[in-house]
Amino acid sequence: MKFLVDAMLGKLARFLRIFGYDTIYANDLIPYYNIDPVPDEKLLEYALDSRRTIITKDLAFYLKIKDNAIFLEGAGVYNYLKQLKLKLNLEYNFQIEHGRCSVCNSSLVKVSDKSSIKDQIKPESFRNYSDFYQCSNKECSQIFWEGPHITDIVAKIKKIIDYK
Numbered sequence: 001m002k003f004l005v006d007a008m009l010g011k012l013a014r015f016l017r018i019f020g021y022d023t024i025y026a027n028d029l030i031p032y033y034n035i036d037p038v039p040d041e042k043l044l045e046y047a048l049d050s051r052r053t054i055i056t057k058d059l060a061f062y063l064k065i066k067d068n069a070i071f072l073e074g075a076g077v078y079n080y081l082k083q084l085k086l087k088l089n090l091e092y093n094f095q096i097e098h099g100r101c102s103v104c105n106s107s108l109v110k111v112s113d114k115s116s117i118k119d120q121i122k123p124e125s126f127r128n129y130s131d132f133y134q135c136s137n138k139e140c141s142q143i144f145w146e147g148p149h150i151t152d153i154v155a156k157i158k159k160i161i162d163y164k
């Protein structure tokens with residue numbers, strides 16, 4: 001399942017990518033269309049062309065595109081993840097090798113020799129972790145590893161989704 005996430009939901013877009021869901025964020029399309037903000041009809045056009053479900057908090061937009069969209073209510077990324085789980089039965093099993101770059105949505109590749117990325121991360125991260133992954137998009141090249149921020153996210157998701 002692939003998504004196009006509306007402008008108000010940037011944090012949700014990053015979280016979906018972390019869990020491996022192919023997710024385009026509306027504001028990432030500003031350079032593509034050269035319009036800021038990207039108008040609703042362009043978002044719909046893009047979503048239809050790339051077979052993506054639109055996730056939005058904008059009720060008026062949702063009501064126009066119901067068949068291709070999910071409407072989220074309230075606030076908070078964990079609340080949104082819970083609603084998506086209930087509506088679409090999404091799973092949030094973190095596996096870094098299946099995750100996507102939270103910055104640009106590209107796939108990740110394992111860094112074969114960690115000394116090659118030594119200058120791109122903090123010394124303590126370099127010391128404390130052995131497995132690193134890098135964004136496959138050469139213009140991005142962001143580095144990822146399974147640090148405490150990921151453990152926290154996974155624990156919060158378990159807690160919030162288990163308690164109804």
Ligand SMILES: [Zn+2]
Pocket residue numbers: 101102103104105106135136137140141142
């Ligand atoms: Zn990237």
